[in-house]
Amino acid sequence: MYDTLIRGGRVIDPLHGVDALLDVAIQGERVAAVGANLSPQSARQVLDATGLLVTPGLIDLHVHVHWGVSHYGIEADQCCLARGVTTALEAGSAGAYTYPSLKRWIMDASQTEVYALLNIAYLGMIGDQVGELEDARFIDEALAERVAQAPEILGIKARMDRVGPLKATEPLARALAVADRVDKPLMVHIGSARRMGVPLEAVLAQLRPGDVVTHCYHGKDGNILDAEGAVRPAVRQARQRGVLFDVGHGAGSFAWATVRRALAQGLPPDTISSDLHTYSLLSPAVDLATTMTKFLHLGMPLADVIRAATAAPAAWMGMSASVGHLGPGAAADVTLLRLEEGRFDLCDCEGVVETASRRLAPVTALKRGRLFGLGPASSLGLLTL
């Protein structure tokens, strides 16, 4: 007897090359079976997913959910799980001194599964008045190294923005030294060349295979495109070396013009993430599904869009065995989405609005087999007993 059967949806599981009308059976906290016409009598609870997409639980590789501590912090469950994101990576709101509060009050207390990147600056991202890397005294490598040993900390975060007199290369080198010592990857936030104090090439040159560049499609000066709009050679070289490129939409890091040119030149994102925070939540990022919708609008195939928010981030997190796909034995993290047709205005970070004809809208999600949603399951009209 299964606990839950999700019936009749279009199951898209890019890791296994699945895109078909199938049923998903869940036993306890795991996927038990995926197949055609599994018997509804075999389950205690049946969810009717007719007309919906059924995907692995979405994974957002870049969010800020250190609510109450960082000015960027939003509420994890409202903004992640209620919008179809079952696993999220807190991308450096907390530094060594503020991490314990993130762990106890957010990560341990949320239904969304939250992992963290540790900000190389021990204050993390408390306020906006001073950039956390403007003063080298905020970097304490030994302290960061000690805290970053925690298994739920998946890597180090360094924001190359407002680095002041340090210039990006120095704090980045110190962050990479800590990442080396704890044997974990680094995610680097790239900003304008002016705010980094050095050109993008100088940042990329330091990165190791497995490190991630987030905000890869920002439209500010010194972005991944040169003055003619061509992808900079250093960007291609970094990708060839195994550096990953993550969207990190946020409030300032998604420009239609940059993305469109990059896609046309064969530079799709490795991972699609929202960089959801206080200033991007209402607009322009909205949520991960909206960020994914923008790539659908730009012509990226649906399965590739879903892969970039499921299997791809799971692989980078070293968690492919449990999340990011719907193979038997995987965690029963499942997202139900509606692929809507109509006219949908989508705004980038430069204030440019484009109108899409399709939209991915989150309906509900199961986290480890438990239904979580925008409302009670009965009001969604999904639950048939």
Ligand SMILES: [Zn+2]
């Ligand atoms: Zn961010």
